[in-house]
Amino acid sequence: MARHRKSRADEPTVYTVSAAAPGYVGAHRAEPDRRLPKRLAGVAVAVGIVTGAGAAAHAVTSGTLNPMAGGAEFGGLPDENVRTGKVETVHSVDLGSETARIIRQEQLTALHAFNQASGVAQSGYAARQQAAAEAAAKAAHEAAEARKSPTQRQVEAWAREAIAILAANGTPITEDSVDEIWTIVYKESGGNPRAINTWDSNAARGTPSKGLMQCIDPTFQAYKLPGHDDIYNPVDNIIAGVRYTYARYGGFDRHPGLASMLAGGGYRGY
Known part of the structure; x- marks a missing residue:
C-alpha cells in the first residue's frame, strides 16, 4: 500500500510504499491455498454435470454415448493448452487433476445411467416379443386342438x-x-x-x-x-x-x- 504526508511549502511531498500484503501478487488477488480446492470442486461439479448432459445430447443425435464428445460440445473439458501447472491467479485457473477426476466421474455416471436405461428398454422389448410369440403359439395350438375330432x-x-x-x-x-x-x-x-x-x-x-x-x-x-x-x-x-x-x-x-x-x-x- 502507499501513504504520503503533506510537507511544508519548502519540502517535497514524501510517499511511502510498504510491502504488499501476503496473498497478493501484482495487481491480481491470489486465492489462499486453503480456499482454492473448495472453489475448484464447485466449478468441477458444475462442469461435470454439463459434460454429462452434453454426452446424453450427443447420444441422442449420434446414437452413441461419448462422454468426451459431449463434454467438448458443452465446453466441459479443460483446454489442454492451458495446463500450465501451478495456479498463480484467479484469472489463469487450471482445474487440475482433482477437477479432471471429478469430471470423469460425472461422465462415467452419465454413461452408466445411459447404458442401464438402454438395457432395461432392450430387455423389456425382448420380453414383450417373447410373450407375444408364446401367446401366438398357444393360440395356434388351441386352434389346432379345437379342430381335432x-x-x-x-x-x-x-x-x-x-x-x-x-x-x-x-x-x-x-x-x-x-x-x-x-x-x-x-x-x-x-x-x-x-x-x-x-x-x-x-x-x-x-x-x-x-x-x-x-x-x-x-x-x-x-x-x-x-x-x-x-x-x-x-x-x-x-x-x-x-x-x-x-x-x-x-x-x-x-x-x-x-x-x-x-x-x-x-x-x-x-
Missing part, C-alpha cells in the same frame, strides 16, 4: 401313454411321434380299438389284423411288452405296433405308409 384326441392320449412306456423300456421315441402314430392308426383302423380286418391276405391265412395298429397275432406276441398282453387294449396294441415298426423299418421315417404319403402318394399298409 374326439376320436383323434382319444387316440393321441393313448399314444402318449404308450410312448412313455416305450421310452422307459429302451425305445428311442418321444411325444414328437404322436402325429405319426395317429396317422397310422387312422389309416389302419379309423381309431377303433376293436377293428378286425376280414378281407386281406392275412385274414385269408387265418391271422386277421386286429386293433388300433392292425397287428396280426404272431406280430403282437413277438413285439408286446411284459404286462401288455391284450391285443385289443389300445395302449398295448400301439406298443407292439411301434416296436415292430422300429425293428423292421428303423423308425417312422421308413414306414411304408408314411414314406409314401410324404412323397405325395397314398398310404400303404405295413
